[in-house]
Amino acid sequence: MENSALKSLLKKLKEEKKIHKSIDYYIPSLWIDSNSKPNPTKVEAYSFYENLIEDILGKSDDGINYAQSISKIQNQHHGIGGDWTYKSVIYNLFPRLTTAYDHDHDGFIGSSDIDLSLNENGVRETGTFLKCIAMLPYIKSLGCNTIYFLPITSIGKDGNKGDLGSPYAIRNPYELDQSLADPIVGKDVVLQFKAFVEAAHIMGFRVMLEFVLRTSALDGDWIKTNPEWFYWIKQGEVSTFKSPEFSEDDLEEIKLVPEGKGVYHAPNKTYRNIFSKPPSPEQIKKEGNKYVAETEDGKLVIPGAFADWPPxxxxxxxxxxxxxxxxxxxxSDSENDFNYMAYNTIRYYDPVLSHPKNVNRPLWDKLVGVIPHYQETFGIDGVMMDMGHALPKPLMTEVIDKARSIDPDFAFCEENFDIDPNSRMAGFNATLGFEWRVTGNAYVNGGIKDVIYKSGEKLPLPFFGTSETHNTPRTVKRGGVQHSKLCWMVSCFMPSSIPFIHSGFEILERKPVNTGLNFTEEETEKYGKKNLALFYRSSYDWDNTTNIVPYIQKVLEIREQFFKTEEMKNHLVGNELSFRVVDIQQEGEDVIAFERFDPWHQNQTYLIVSNTNYQIAQTIKIKLEGMGNKKVKELITDERYQFNSDEVHIIIKKGDSLIFKLEKY
Known part of the structure; x- marks a missing residue:
C-alpha cells in the first residue's frame, strides 16, 4: 500500500494529537457497537480515530492498492459490466447529515459564529468523511456491502436554500465539498475522501457516488469561463421568471412527444424574447454571490431552473x-433559435436542435470527464445518475463508454419510476424509484403486493428495494414500525430487489430529508416551515432507544443463508424462476405469501408471509404440496407451526412478516 491515503490520514491524526493533546467527544454508541443500547458515548477523539484506522489497516494486504475499484482489485467482471449491483446490499449516506452529531453535548449542531458547522471547540458537528470512516464497522454489522453517497461536490452560494445549501446546487462537479473535511485532521478534503474509499475497499465495500450532469449552481465555476454553456435572461425578468405556458391544443400534442407521437411546439415569442445571447467572459462580473453581465442588451443574469415535465x-x-x-x-432574433429553457431544449430535445452538428462539444467533453476524474483520483466503483434519462442519449452513451474504458466493471444506476428495458440497453445496472413509488401508501392501497407481483416477472435490470429515499416521507411515518419491518423483509427476498437502506431507516428516523415526492399538500406545507436537512444543519436521532437494527441484521443473515454460496447467489439473484406467489385461503386480500428457491432443487424453499393490514391480525391457511405432516420454525421468532396433510393454519399479527425455511418431501 504505497502512497496510502489512509496511512497518511493516520499520520496526520498522530501529529495533530501531539499538538492538541485531547478532545472530549461524544459519538453515538451504535457507531461503536450496533447491538448496544443507543446513547451518547464519550471518547477522546484522536485516540478513537487512531484506533479505528489502525484496526482497519490491520485488515489490509500491503501488496494491494485499495485506491482502485473492488472489481479491479479482484479482477472481476459481472454481466454487461457493473452487474455486481445484483449482489449488492446498499447503505445510502448523505454524509453531511448521516454523520452529524452533537459532539459537545450542548444541544446544538454547530454553534460557532465563525463557521455554522463547528461547535465552540472548533469540532465539526455536521458530517465529515472522517466520521464516515467511523461508521464503516457499524454499516458492515448491518450486513451491507455497498455505500452510495448523495452528491459530495462543491456547493454554490447564489440563491442557496437554508444555512448550508443543497448538495444538488453544484458549483463544480470536479471539486469536493470543503465542509466535508474534518478539522480534527486538517482541511485536505481530497485526502480525507481518498482515505475513506481506501478504508471502505479494505472492509469489502464498494463505493458509489451520485452525479448531476445537466444542471449547475447559479454561481457555478464554469459561468465566468464558459458563459455559452448557460442560458441568460435580462436581469429585470428574474423576479417573474417561470416555466413557459402553452395553449391547450399545443399541450395535447406536446404530451405525446415522449411516446414519439407528438409535435414539438416552441414556447411563445414573448417567453423566447426574455432570453438573450450569452455574453463574453469579459462582460461578466460578480455582484455578491451572483454573476451579472454588462452587455449592449443591458444587464444579463442566469435564470433558475424549473420542473421540466409535465409542460x-x-x-x-x-x-x-x-x-x-x-x-x-x-x-436568430426572428426564428425559433432554441435559445430558451423549455421541455424541448432541456429534456425531450427537439430533433432540429439535437442534430449532431449542434452538440455543445466543449461542454460535453467536460461532462464526460467528470466520472473518470473520480475513478482515477479516488477509485470509486459506480455511480447513480441523477436524471440520467433526461440527458441527451448520445451524451449518456459517451459518459458510460468513457467510464467503462477505464473500469469495464463500473456500475451505472439511474433514477426511474419504471423498470425500463431501454435503460438496460443503454448500459444501466440498476434503477431507483420503482418500489418506493408503488409502496408510497402501501398500507392503504396494497402497493406492497403490486411490487411483489412485479418482481416475479422477467425484469431487464434490478431495482433498489427501498420504501424511502431522501425525497420521500420516512417509512415509519407512513405505517409505523410494522410497515418498516414488512417493507424490509419483502425488499430482501424479491428476486430482482437490491436491499437498500436510506440512512436513518434503521433507527426509525421520522424527519424527511426533503419534501420532493409522495407528500400531501399538508405535509409539504408543514415540513416546508421547518429546516429540511437537504438545506439546513440537522442530524438524525442516533440516540433513539427504539430501532430495527437487530431486525435488519437478522433478515440479512437469513438472506445470506438462502444464497449459501457465491455460486448460488449468481444463480438466484434476478432469477424470476426462483420465485412464486403462494395461494392463501383468507378473508379479504391483506396477506400475501411467496416462496424463493433454487429452480433445480425446489424441495428446499424459503416461505415469506406478510400481513399488509396494520390494524387487524389475520387467520389464514396455506397449502404447500410436499410438506406433509411436520413442524416448521419461523426464523425470526423461533415460533413453531404445524403442517398437517400439506396445510398450515397461521394467525399472523397485524403488519407482521414471517419467514420459514422449508424441506419438502
Whole structure:
C-alpha cells in the first residue's frame, strides 16, 4: 500500500494529537457497537480515530492498492459490466447529515459564529468523511456491502436554500465539498475522501457516488469561463421568471412527444424574447454571490431552473440551480433559435436542435470527464445518475463508454419510476424509484403486493428495494414500525430487489430529508416551515432507544443463508424462476405469501408471509404440496407451526412478516 491515503490520514491524526493533546467527544454508541443500547458515548477523539484506522489497516494486504475499484482489485467482471449491483446490499449516506452529531453535548449542531458547522471547540458537528470512516464497522454489522453517497461536490452560494445549501446546487462537479473535511485532521478534503474509499475497499465495500450532469449552481465555476454553456435572461425578468405556458391544443400534442407521437411546439415569442445571447467572459462580473453581465442588451443574469415535465406544471424558477445548454444552435432574433429553457431544449430535445452538428462539444467533453476524474483520483466503483434519462442519449452513451474504458466493471444506476428495458440497453445496472413509488401508501392501497407481483416477472435490470429515499416521507411515518419491518423483509427476498437502506431507516428516523415526492399538500406545507436537512444543519436521532437494527441484521443473515454460496447467489439473484406467489385461503386480500428457491432443487424453499393490514391480525391457511405432516420454525421468532396433510393454519399479527425455511418431501 504505497502512497496510502489512509496511512497518511493516520499520520496526520498522530501529529495533530501531539499538538492538541485531547478532545472530549461524544459519538453515538451504535457507531461503536450496533447491538448496544443507543446513547451518547464519550471518547477522546484522536485516540478513537487512531484506533479505528489502525484496526482497519490491520485488515489490509500491503501488496494491494485499495485506491482502485473492488472489481479491479479482484479482477472481476459481472454481466454487461457493473452487474455486481445484483449482489449488492446498499447503505445510502448523505454524509453531511448521516454523520452529524452533537459532539459537545450542548444541544446544538454547530454553534460557532465563525463557521455554522463547528461547535465552540472548533469540532465539526455536521458530517465529515472522517466520521464516515467511523461508521464503516457499524454499516458492515448491518450486513451491507455497498455505500452510495448523495452528491459530495462543491456547493454554490447564489440563491442557496437554508444555512448550508443543497448538495444538488453544484458549483463544480470536479471539486469536493470543503465542509466535508474534518478539522480534527486538517482541511485536505481530497485526502480525507481518498482515505475513506481506501478504508471502505479494505472492509469489502464498494463505493458509489451520485452525479448531476445537466444542471449547475447559479454561481457555478464554469459561468465566468464558459458563459455559452448557460442560458441568460435580462436581469429585470428574474423576479417573474417561470416555466413557459402553452395553449391547450399545443399541450395535447406536446404530451405525446415522449411516446414519439407528438409535435414539438416552441414556447411563445414573448417567453423566447426574455432570453438573450450569452455574453463574453469579459462582460461578466460578480455582484455578491451572483454573476451579472454588462452587455449592449443591458444587464444579463442566469435564470433558475424549473420542473421540466409535465409542460403544464407551471412553477416559479428554483432559486439555486440552472440548466446547462446541451446544444449550441445559431442565434436568430426572428426564428425559433432554441435559445430558451423549455421541455424541448432541456429534456425531450427537439430533433432540429439535437442534430449532431449542434452538440455543445466543449461542454460535453467536460461532462464526460467528470466520472473518470473520480475513478482515477479516488477509485470509486459506480455511480447513480441523477436524471440520467433526461440527458441527451448520445451524451449518456459517451459518459458510460468513457467510464467503462477505464473500469469495464463500473456500475451505472439511474433514477426511474419504471423498470425500463431501454435503460438496460443503454448500459444501466440498476434503477431507483420503482418500489418506493408503488409502496408510497402501501398500507392503504396494497402497493406492497403490486411490487411483489412485479418482481416475479422477467425484469431487464434490478431495482433498489427501498420504501424511502431522501425525497420521500420516512417509512415509519407512513405505517409505523410494522410497515418498516414488512417493507424490509419483502425488499430482501424479491428476486430482482437490491436491499437498500436510506440512512436513518434503521433507527426509525421520522424527519424527511426533503419534501420532493409522495407528500400531501399538508405535509409539504408543514415540513416546508421547518429546516429540511437537504438545506439546513440537522442530524438524525442516533440516540433513539427504539430501532430495527437487530431486525435488519437478522433478515440479512437469513438472506445470506438462502444464497449459501457465491455460486448460488449468481444463480438466484434476478432469477424470476426462483420465485412464486403462494395461494392463501383468507378473508379479504391483506396477506400475501411467496416462496424463493433454487429452480433445480425446489424441495428446499424459503416461505415469506406478510400481513399488509396494520390494524387487524389475520387467520389464514396455506397449502404447500410436499410438506406433509411436520413442524416448521419461523426464523425470526423461533415460533413453531404445524403442517398437517400439506396445510398450515397461521394467525399472523397485524403488519407482521414471517419467514420459514422449508424441506419438502
Amino acid at each position: 403544464d406544471d407551471i412553477q416559479p424558477a428554483w432559486s439555486d440551480v440552472t440548466y446547462l445548454r446541451m446544444y449550441d444552435f445559431p442565434y
